[in-house]
Amino acid sequence: MKILGLFNYWMVILLMLVGLYMVIASSNLVKKIVGLNLFQASVFILYISLGKILGGTAPIFLKNAPDTVYSNPLPHVLILTAIVVGVAMTSLGLALIIRIRKAYGTIEEDEILEIENKQQ
Amino acid sequence: MLICAVVITLMRNLFAGAILLSIYSLLASTFFMTMDAVDVAFTEAAVGAGISTILVLATLLHVGHDTKPAKTLRVLPLLVTVFVAGLLIYGLHDMPGFGQANNPVHTHPIAEYYIENSESDTKSPNMVTAILASYRGYDTLGEVTVVFTAGIGVLLLLGGRRKNNKRKADPKIS
Numbered sequence: 001m002k003i004l005g006l007f008n009y010w011m012v013i014l015l016m017l018v019g020l021y022m023v024i025a026s027s028n029l030v031k032k033i034v035g036l037n038l039f040q041a042s043v044f045i046l047y048i049s050l051g052k053i054l055g056g057t058a059p060i061f062l063k064n065a066p067d068t069v070y071s072n073p074l075p076h077v078l079i080l081t082a083i084v085v086g087v088a089m090t091s092l093g094l095a096l097i098i099r100i101r102k103a104y105g106t107i108e109e110d111e112i113l114e115i116e117n118k119q120q
Numbered sequence: 121m122l123i124c125a126v127v128i129t130l131m132r133n134l135f136a137g138a139i140l141l142s143i144y145s146l147l148a149s150t151f152f153m154t155m156d157a158v159d160v161a162f163t164e165a166a167v168g169a170g171i172s173t174i175l176v177l178a179t180l181l182h183v184g185h186d187t188k189p190a191k192t193l194r195v196l197p198l199l200v201t202v203f204v205a206g207l208l209i210y211g212l213h214d215m216p217g218f219g220q221a222n223n224p225v226h227t228h229p230i231a232e233y234y235i236e237n238s239e240s241d242t243k244s245p246n247m248v249t250a251i252l253a254s255y256r257g258y259d260t261l262g263e264v265t266v267v268f269t270a271g272i273g274v275l276l277l278l279g280g281r282r283k284n285n286k287r288k289a290d291p292k293i294s
Contacts, residue, residue: 006212006215006217006218007218008218009212009215009218010212013205013208013209013212016204016208017201017204017205017208020200020201020204021197021198021201024196024197024200024201025194025197025198028134030134030137030176030179030180030183031134031137033176034137034138034141034176037141037145037168037172038141038144041144041145041148041168044148044152044160044164045148045151048151048152048155048157048160049155049218050223050225051155051156051157051225052155052156052218053220053221053226054218054220054221056156056221057156058156058157058158059156059235059246059247059248060158060245060246060247061238061239061245061246061247069221070235070247071155071156071157072225072226072231073231073234073235073238073247073248073251074230074231074234074251075157075225076157076159076160076248077248077251077252077256077259078259079157079160080159080160080163080248080252081252081259081260081262081263083160083163083164083167083168084163084167084263084267085263085266085267087167087168087171087172087175088266088267088269088270088271089270090172090175090176091175091270091274092270092273092274092277094175094176094178094179095273095274095277095278096277097179097183098179098182098183098277098278099277099278101182101183107183
């Protein structure tokens, strides 16, 4: 039961690790950004899982049911903000990639380093 | 979702990776729906699955689809990942069980205050909207500032000589 109760958190950890590995290991810059997105989504899932109460309902006020159990609305608010900030970050990163591609003609990290070394 | 994420890692074609990222976001938004976070599900479906995918595809238009064939599994990143995995699993033992009403998240008085008073305070039946726009309005102000800065940054990076700039739609995201 303990293992089952923590199933969400296990999934969060696995997704987070996939994202982390992708950010560190892949040399392609676009893949790095995609990995960052995976990582972010795992954090979102962690927060939303924390806000859930079993048997609760969405935090929208119901008029004729004073005893309703609502899930915690605060994590939802935080994640709403985080999603939008995440997209802003993604777009900035992708814009940088386009500039890098224009300057170096490639978006592979090791090739860029080679070009840099040759110039010195 | 996990399968989707792993396939993205192995995928060499960036175009397929972008589409899989979109599917991943859509799965995440259905998950948020089952976790009672309807507002977050809306946002994730629109922003994560929609706008992010468009941005990545627009970038691929400029930089091309293919990546170099991946080398064999690299050792150092794998070591770092395993190390982080160890830390996270160590931390997992202190996590409270999923969805119990007496978890620390739910017993803190602020959640109770929001649930009981947000309707009478703001006349909005949706608690998430009430908190976002009223109690934590400064958060939203900061968020808008970040998006504005990012929009200006993108325009500075890509603007200027190019007139048919695909990123000009960016500031509309907020």
